[in-house]
Amino acid sequence: MAELDPGWDVGGGILNGGYLLSVVGRAAVLESPHPHPVALSASYLRAPAAGPATLTVVPGASGRTLAHSLVTLADADGPALTVQTTTATLGSGPSEYSHPMPEVPPVEECFSVAEHRDLAPAGVQVPGLSLRVDTRLDVATAGWAFGQPSGEPVLRAWMRFADGREPDPLALLTFADALPPTSFARGNLGWAPTVQLQVLVRALPAPGWCLVEARSSEISGGWVDEDYRIWDSTGRLVAQSRQLARAPR
Amino acid sequence: MAELDPGWDVGGGILNGGYLLSVVGRAAVLESPHPHPVALSASYLRAPAAGPATLTVVPGASGRTLAHSLVTLADADGPALTVQTTTATLGSGPSEYSHPMPEVPPVEECFSVAEHRDLAPAGVQVPGLSLRVDTRLDVATAGWAFGQPSGEPVLRAWMRFADGREPDPLALLTFADALPPTSFARGNLGWAPTVQLQVLVRALPAPGWCLVEARSSEISGGWVDEDYRIWDSTGRLVAQSRQLARAPR
Known part of the structure; x- marks a missing residue:
């Protein structure tokens, strides 16, 4: 069982996909002989409601180096997320x-999403997620917040x-889906619901700020990919993710 | 049921992971109301033997735009591959x-893996895969074949x-794991067994040659990622993949 916290929303009561993945990752690790999630691949079937949720962990092949499992997160209406995990x-x-x-200005010269809630473009709701994850955008990629995508x-x-x-x-699982949709940088401020998301965790992150970069390679036919790289405060690459999402209209 | 063709080996009787994924993708499409695989995430539990295999498709959530399923490929010794599919x-x-x-020399100026089987470095077995997929390496990334990684x-x-x-x-699912391990380009010519692989198919490819690029972002602690982009003959990005593999020693 888990309690899904309504404060991790991305607007409209929808919970952030990375937050949900970290809840799944915790369940996988608890049932595994190994302590860390190294690869999680999730299918997002529908948005679960905040509140009580059930986590079902089916152990798979397991060895000295790694263990596999299949985790299902369900709410009262049924399965919301199925995740293949490797620990x-x-x-x-x-x-x-x-x-x-990449070269990025220091934190204090970046754009705090939480501190600029009033600047949000009309129609864009600054989500609870931004209050949980302190997000400082490189201004070179924040033009959309000022009408200049x-x-x-x-x-x-x-x-x-x-x-x-x-x-x-587990934090890296959350950060791996915590930026606004990349389509924002093209002036399209709609929601981009995740269909499948894979996250790889590559090393234990050092304390301090992480740098998170998201990039799309192809937008067409109503689909968009989002490709993340995450570095820790020492500049080491500690996580990667890729998702397929529905492109906002 | 499927018959796994021994000709798709990568050496030592091990079947190529992309070939196995295309077998799974075909099964997923046959059981789906939708005709194309758009996202597949696979956990590789162990290498299946060539010969008869069982494919079990468990349909998941399904709608007007897409359908999910979980497919298991098993041989006589049990499950080898579990795959979440979105069609x-x-x-x-x-x-x-x-x-x-990227800018790449034309096909006729590239390095044919199949035509240079004799040049394979000592200890490297040119696999059956290279006879099934005509692979012409950009010479700028083929130095390892001449002892100059x-x-x-x-x-x-x-x-x-x-x-x-x-x-x-389905071909793109195969191509998405058909290059030699990226570690070859660092002079490490061992096998890199796939742990998890996600492939996104982004568009119907045009006839002709595809350009396939693989790149690693982090090699450490015995793990390596491989990130593929595939373009069709018109220069359009038609597929992406990312895998976590065990790094060769």
Whole structure:
């Protein structure tokens, strides 16, 4: 059982997909011999209601290095999310190869989504999510908030929990779907519901702010992808995600 | 039921993960009201044997736009692959936004893996896969085949079926795991077994060669990611994939 917190909404009472994935990740780890989620692939069947939810973990193949399971998150109306999970033990040893972190202005020169709720464009509701995850947009990717979208479907922001909790692997599952839709950067401020989302957690994050970048490669036929890379405060790549979503109209 | 063809091996009798995914994708489409696979997320539990296999399709939520299912591929020893599938109807209308195809030399100036079986480095077995998928490596990413690895974990190749079949969405599922491991480009010629693989099919591919690019972002702790983008002969982005694999030693 879990209690889905209504404060993690993205507007209209819809709960954030990354938050839901972290609830699933916690359940997977509790039932696994291994302590960390390293790969989660989720199908989003429908938006679950806030409140009580059931988590069903079906263990799969398991070995010395990793364990698989299938987790279903359901509310009173039935299954909302089915997730294939792989758990293992993450290290914090050095990388053999790591994609470098992009150049971004320091946190204090970035655009706080929570502190600019009044600036939200007409029709855009600043979600509860922004109060839980302190999100500081690189101004180079925040033009849409001032009516000047860049046209390039890329968003970047520093992120940490607003309550001061340091990042951990479950936090990275949340951050991996916590930016606004990339379509915002093209001036399209509608909601982009997630259909499938895969998150890979690659290392234990260091304390401090994470840098989160989302990018789309193809928008067509009513579909959009969102591709995330996340670096920790030391500049190490600690997570990646990719989702297929319905493109906002 | 399906018959797994031993000719799709990657060496040592191990069948290619993309080939297995296309077998699953066909099963998903046959049981769906929608004709195309648009998102498949697979957990690779163990390598199935060539020969007879069982495909079990459990339909999930389904609507006017898309349908979900969970497919299990098993051989005589039990489940080998569990896959969450999303099927829908792909179009071939224009893109609103598309990541451009990289500059690559024409096919005839590229390096044919099949025609250079004799050049394979000691210890590297050129797999049956290379006889089924005609793979022409961009020489800029083929230095490893001559003992001069670039160090950058990136591989690019033109691909088409050797038997002349034109690409379709199921073909893209195969191409999305058909390059050698990116670690080859770093001089590490071992096998990199897939743990989880997600493939998104974004559009119906045009006839002709596809360009396939694989790139890793982080190699550490015994794990490697591989990120694919695939463009069709018109330069349109038609598929993406990402996998977590065990890094070769």
